[in-house]
Amino acid sequence: MRYRFALIRSFTLSAASGHPAAAGGRTKQESLPNHADVAHLLSDVDWELLAGPVAPYGDWAVENREEFALVGAARLAIVKQACESGKYNAIVLLGGGEPGAPAAREIARRYGIPVTSSAFSQMHVASMVGRRFSFVDLAESHSMHIYDLVLQHGFADRCASIRSINFPHSRPRYDAAGRDLHEEKRKALRGEPSAAVEEAVAAAVEAIEEDGADTILFSCSGTFWLRPFVQKRLAEIGWEVPVLDGLSTSITLAKALIDLGVDASGLVFPGDHPRRWRRKRTF
Template identity: 55%
Template sequence: MRLLLIQAFSLPPDSPGAYRRMDGATKEEALMNHAAVAPLLAGVEWDLHPGALAPHGNWPVETREEFAIAGVARLPIVREACESGTYDAIVLLGGGDPGFMEAREIGRRHRIPVTANAHAQMHVAMTLGNRFSFVDISETHNAHMAELVVRYRMAHACASIRNIDHPLPRPAYPAGRVTLKGEAEKHAAGERSGMLEAAVEAAIAAITEDGAEVILLGCSAAFWLREPLQTRLLEAGWDVPVLEGYRCAIAMAKMLVGLGVDASGITFPADPPRHKRRRRFV
């Protein structure tokens, strides 16, 4: 099995929002969540594409406009990978799934499954419980996630999207504004992380007030929250699964390859389609 993991975008080295240096890094060093996903990638041949150089600016994406721009920029990478015949599946990294549905259409033409973080999390969640809630990073990001829930036909299963107000480092926020950046380092150093505390509070509220039975992380940059949040919930007496996108998307790609299936040709018709139905249900 050979997988291609494609990052949502890449930032220039001088970007103040970059989480790590990519120049000269190995694929393991460049993969933000490698330590956690390494067991899933064991025995799998995999490559990592850094994604297109961010066309929207030198900061992470958070608005609908930025997600749309990043999605369009990622599609030629997906097309080239599919046409190469090298890969059995493609995994789109990034919590907001930029370009996912369009990438699935490309993948379907080549019979190659394409997975993405939010989509995979929601479907895995529905094998574990009846309703899920997202713990997400900002008001703007929440709005995008809410639209993905509807687009993926999961509105019936989504209990809530809880905002912990630790946005990505972007020019829209003033200097000194608390953002996501640096919170993982605080936790790793044994310091108190306000982001973790907010996530614990939001997750418990989602369970007790909204009826959530599974907790999902909305932003891939918040991947580090999964283990401490899971631990804190268990300590508080809540035996509720906590999911994050990279692992779910990789696991789903492996499953689809193993089953020998990709997307439905009715959901993603050929161009031109071999059959033309007189009626489509929504």
């Protein structure tokens, strides 16, 4: 079976924002963050990159609970349209904080379409390759959203820590000059020293040595570019530790669900009028 994926962005910003998520006349490969890192995973996939909803809170990247809730609700209509189109056999929700993911899975299950998302995919893969994982995150408010996702997905006993490198998104009343992840990425790709790389490596080492992590994850899509740099540096200093990111794990898990012929349990995501229903739910 040929894989046919809709990759749906979390949000869309104006061109004036200067953010990579801004609308623009670029190819889908140019518009997909870190495409070079996942091109081999998409080589056997017919995929489209769907624009996310226009961010209703302002012209900056999502970071806190309020913003995740707003774009999550707004993205659901795009998920439903993708399912109704009949063009796709899986949906990959972009964005490390996976806004709207549970409701998106509920919608897609009606069409027999699996949905994967970043935190969900990373934590499940991490549980297969190790016992305890740590997230490297970018900001305090974002870390609390990830904390909630760890609990939501039932991985509190497998998460060793969430360590922040404090590179918040630029937003009103905060100027990211000097702590701009996008500029740090450009430096790293040019082969120049990058404070974000150094601090992410330090956070990963501390997670391993102090928190007991055996696998390293990244919580925000804005940090996924750090994965190969951190993986290389950890290997160089002798730590044989898997380093994951949400995009590659989401794509891989979507393929696995298609190959298994499953999407989501109807007992977790029941339809409007299920033929069988439970009188009791236990914990």
